[in-house]
Amino acid sequence: MLKRIATALWGKFESTAELKKFGFLAAIFGFIIGTYWTLRPMKDSIFNAIVGMDYLPWAKMLSLVVIFPLVIAYSKLIDKYPRHKVFYILISIYACASLLFCVAFLNATLGLVNTVQSPWRLIGWAWYVFVESFGSLIVALFWAFTTDTTKPDSAKRGFPIIVLFGQVGNILGPLLLNARRLGFANSAPVVAICAGLMVFSGLLFCKIT
Template identity: 80%
Template sequence: MFKRIATALWGKFENKEELQKFGFLALIFGLIIGIYWTLRPMKDSIFNALVGMDYLPWAKMLSLVFIVPLVIVYSKLIDKYPRHKVFYILIGVYGVAALSFYFVLSNPVLGIANTVQSPSRVIGWAWYVFVESFGSLIVALFWAITTDITAPDSAKRGFPLIALFGQLGNILGPFFLTARRLGFENSAPVVGICAGLMLFLGLLFWFFMFVTPDNQLKGYETKEKEEIKKEKDPGFFEGLKLLFTRGYLFSILMITFIYEVIVTVLDYHFKSTVAATFTAEADVSLYLSQYSYMTGIVSTLCVLFGINSIQRYLGIKVSLLLLPVLVTSAVIIVKFNPTLLAVAFWIMVFSKAVNYALNRPTLKQLYIPTTKNTKYKAQAWDEMFGSRGSKGVGSIINTFRAGFKAKYGMLDGIARFLTFSSLISLSLVGVWIFVALYAAKEYDQAIKEKRVVC
């Protein structure tokens, strides 16, 4: 029955082994996203409880600083070990780290029970960086492995299935794993549960590698690509160099970058409004969890009702242009409704949902006609600095919010800040559309000619 449903939604799979492969990958990705979207609301609620929401832009910029050494370690591991073993190493480290955070956050003096907010509470900053890096490294590594073992035609069938399970994880994780729902006073015990799930994830991925046939672990290959494989692996900074010297990779970077800059501004407006409405850490976490699973519900509905068919029938160009149109509408709506929490809530839900259901799988597919080193190294830099770096830029914009409020008062200051940020956002959308058109053209040409772009 599952095969019939999958065939109806995403096309006919080649055989049982291909469906099994994507079924396992979908389950693994669903668990990754379930853990991450459980951590995301707690990332903000715990940081707010320990440090304060006013420092959130600075926390995002701090996470960027720490991302640099993390990418260096990641790339060194990729050079030294097989990719699946790197996954085991990283998920094991994150599992142990999450367990350590559980014990510290449960401490009555160092943890959440101490309700005195202060920028000197180092654990709050460390916690924020930890969750941000998990979302970058583990998700990036999963997609790098997946694109490396998937051919373009197979990706059209299997990637939407992976995206669907990702949305299910997005729903189930934050829906069930909240302090209020489980009867805890704060979110510390939920952090401990996530630690256990991370360690289980490593075992699940090992099982996938053990049972999957070798012929299902081969990806996009060309003669040109085989010749490139024989060359010496590029150094760590080669990935960064590729992003800024290859127009195709730079266009992918810019699509990620511009989206995240704009959404970071909208996201901070939303979370600042939430923090002003609720006081208890568990209540802030609960409301942000509702936002998380509603995003998952909308994303899942998008996938089930065939949003991925846009790419199959209308091409990758239309898929890449849909999100900038939606984000433009979001910026305008928030600008004219600056004080309504419900408006900010649904704007963020739809902006994130379409990104996760359509835009992200499409961007990952753009890496298929590239070499293995490009997949792993350039894609890692793209995730770290396209996503996290853009959040740093968005956070710089957000630091002006306090100045506007101080000069013009709370309500007028927020309204003026939104005017300021909206002008920046709409200008960036113009660039976004241009680079999306370029990336789509290069991808289609490479697939048609059966070659790698870079």
């Protein structure tokens, strides 16, 4: 039934395996985009709560400075290891980092309970760069893997499905994973949920590699 619906919307797929592949890729991309667009609004709000909005231009410049060597390191990983292994490495790092940020944000001194803004609270700067780098590296890596493993004719059929799920994730992520909607006192638990979504994306990735 799903194959018939997909065929009607995006054309005839070569096989059920091809449709299954794009189904998993679409789900993974949906979770990645949903996670990113959940983290992105919190990037500024948490930075403002910890450091102060006056320092936001400096945070943007810092992220550019830090992301540059990260991209170089990413390129070296891509050259040394297969793309799917690099995905596992990076998604694991970001998931673990998200959990660490959650713990830090729950801390009475380091975290969001402390309402004293200060440029010396380094956790705020690290958080800003973390979210920026996630959007830059993980999304790029996903598409690098997807384009490398997909023929042009197959891409015409499957890529619209991936983009569609990305748009769904873009809408549902920040809509559903809202601290107030979920009854949380602050955004720290949402960061932990995002870590879980990253892990789940990695598990789904296992299905296609």
